[in-house]
Amino acid sequence: MTTDSAALRIRVRFFARFAEVVGREAIDLRVAAPATVADVLAEMRRACPPTDVVPAKPLCARNLSQVSLEEPVADGDELALLPPLAGG
Amino acid sequence: MTTDSAALRIRVRFFARFAEVVGREAIDLRVAAPATVADVLAEMRRACPPTDVVPAKPLCARNLSQVSLEEPVADGDELALLPPLAGG
Amino acid sequence: MAFLSEAPLELGPLMAEVQAPDRGGVACFVGTVRDHHAGRGVIGLAYSAYAEMAETECERIVAEAEGRWPVRVALRHRLGELSVGEAAVAIAVASAHREEAFAACRWVIEELKRRVPIWKRERYADGTEAWVDPSAQGGTASLRGGKPG
Amino acid sequence: MAFLSEAPLELGPLMAEVQAPDRGGVACFVGTVRDHHAGRGVIGLAYSAYAEMAETECERIVAEAEGRWPVRVALRHRLGELSVGEAAVAIAVASAHREEAFAACRWVIEELKRRVPIWKRERYADGTEAWVDPSAQGGTASLRGGKPG
Numbered sequence: 001m002t003t004d005s006a007a008l009r010i011r012v013r014f015f016a017r018f019a020e021v022v023g024r025e026a027i028d029l030r031v032a033a034p035a036t037v038a039d040v041l042a043e044m045r046r047a048c049p050p051t052d053v054v055p056a057k058p059l060c061a062r063n064l065s066q067v068s069l070e071e072p073v074a075d076g077d078e079l080a081l082l083p084p085l086a087g088g
Numbered sequence: 089m090t091t092d093s094a095a096l097r098i099r100v101r102f103f104a105r106f107a108e109v110v111g112r113e114a115i116d117l118r119v120a121a122p123a124t125v126a127d128v129l130a131e132m133r134r135a136c137p138p139t140d141v142v143p144a145k146p147l148c149a150r151n152l153s154q155v156s157l158e159e160p161v162a163d164g165d166e167l168a169l170l171p172p173l174a175g176g
Numbered sequence: 177m178a179f180l181s182e183a184p185l186e187l188g189p190l191m192a193e194v195q196a197p198d199r200g201g202v203a204c205f206v207g208t209v210r211d212h213h214a215g216r217g218v219i220g221l222a223y224s225a226y227a228e229m230a231e232t233e234c235e236r237i238v239a240e241a242e243g244r245w246p247v248r249v250a251l252r253h254r255l256g257e258l259s260v261g262e263a264a265v266a267i268a269v270a271s272a273h274r275e276e277a278f279a280a281c282r283w284v285i286e287e288l289k290r291r292v293p294i295w296k297r298e299r300y301a302d303g304t305e306a307w308v309d310p311s312a313q314g315g316t317a318s319l320r321g322g323k324p325g
Numbered sequence: 326m327a328f329l330s331e332a333p334l335e336l337g338p339l340m341a342e343v344q345a346p347d348r349g350g351v352a353c354f355v356g357t358v359r360d361h362h363a364g365r366g367v368i369g370l371a372y373s374a375y376a377e378m379a380e381t382e383c384e385r386i387v388a389e390a391e392g393r394w395p396v397r398v399a400l401r402h403r404l405g406e407l408s409v410g411e412a413a414v415a416i417a418v419a420s421a422h423r424e425e426a427f428a429a430c431r432w433v434i435e436e437l438k439r440r441v442p443i444w445k446r447e448r449y450a451d452g453t454e455a456w457v458d459p460s461a462q463g464g465t466a467s468l469r470g471g472k473p474g
Contacts, residue, residue: 015375016373016456017456061378064381064382083466084458087374088438152228172308172309175253175295187337188336188337197360200359201356201357202353202355202356203352203353204352204354207351208351210349274354
């Protein structure tokens with residue numbers, strides 16, 4: 001994990017089954033800029049090992065909107081990892 | 089109008105605009121057997137002239153079911169002449 | 177007189193009629209009196225029916241829908257004088273699956289309009305009245321009051 | 326928190342929200358908790374959400390539906406503990422024409438299921454629980470209680 005000035009601060013949030021298995025609702029990460037959602041996930045798996053419950057390509061939302069893993073992230077972003085939706 | 093033993097007694101009912109323009113809700117007719125709905129309508133136009141409001145080929149129900157003008161009628165039948173339906 | 181009602185319609189009791197623990201989806205339709213028709217202001221209307229046939233036809237429609245889809249159907253049509261905004265027809269269809277509930281609900285309202293002998297006499301803001309003819313140009317068959325019949 | 330509700334849902338207020346004198350057709354959908362899922366007896370469930378995003382996504386769905394059809398849409402989703410038969414979601418769509426009300430209502434429930442971050446944890450008659458995964462074989466992602474996770 002980098003701490004230089006080019007690092008992006010990203011909050012990763014877990015919900016439902018992910019939160020239950022990981023045992024927490026959020027972690028704060030720093031990733032080197034530029035970075036994509038996939039880069040944040042890679043850093044998450046390195047920094048926070050009990051995240052195996054998160055599949056290789058989870059449904060992700062960046063700042064309240066669903067995004068692909070190729071989506072760039074910016075400093076201060078909130079990245080939510082969404083288990084399969086079951087509303088309705 | 090016949091009155092012999094082979095005559096079929098048919099009650100013709102009017103509804104909504106038809107009843108309003110004809111000025112009555114039902115008339116009782118006798119038609120010679122065998123007869124179809126069309127035969128009853130012809131007898132109605134002869135016996136009850138103010139039925140011009142009824143179109144040449146009205147929507148008809150025989151004993152509560154829609155029927156074509158070619159449908160045979162039987163003694164005691166109720167034949168309803170239905171203005172354009174407007175429910176719902 | 178199960179399907180025709182002189183009293184105001186309420187959807188809640190219809191939904192309660194069809195819901196069950198194994199039917200998780202309920203599709204409903206309520207048709208209310210609009211304030212205009214064919215460009216004219218409507219202030220109210222009266223529904224009348226060939227009651228015996230209308231009841232029979234509604235019963236057939238419900239039975240046919242329940243035979244065609246795995247659904248339960250409840251249906252009511254109002255008769256008498258209605259004001260703008262009041263419910264003229266209410267339908268509730270419950271099923272284990274929403275696709276079937278929607279399909280059956282849609283079918284029931286179309287069949288009702290096509291088959292059930294109910295007539296509508298509208299009263300207009302200009303003081304006239306007319307029998308509504310959905311198949312006619314302009315939507316009405318005859319006028320009374322301010323305009324010649 | 327306009328679209329998510331911890332309190333029981335009622336369709337009446339939603340219908341009142343969307344009805345107007347020029348919108349004569351109201352199509353509704355209510356989804357209730359079923360007593361079985363994937364062959365197992367369900368005794369209750371809990372809905373949870375990513376609330377900020379769920380509210381935003383519901384708002385977008387309503388706006389998109391109202392942009393795509395000439396309709397007004399009201400939508401609520403329940404959160405928290407629900408018993409069998411309770412309403413999980415309620416939708417009311419009003420339009421001048423029933424075709425559009427039905428089409429929009431149908432679209433809204435599909436989009437809600439596809440896009441709104443809400444999760445369901447079912448409790449079964451055999452004492453187990455599971456997170457529901459509609460995309461999974463068997464319909465659940467994990468078990469707790471009587472069976473291993």
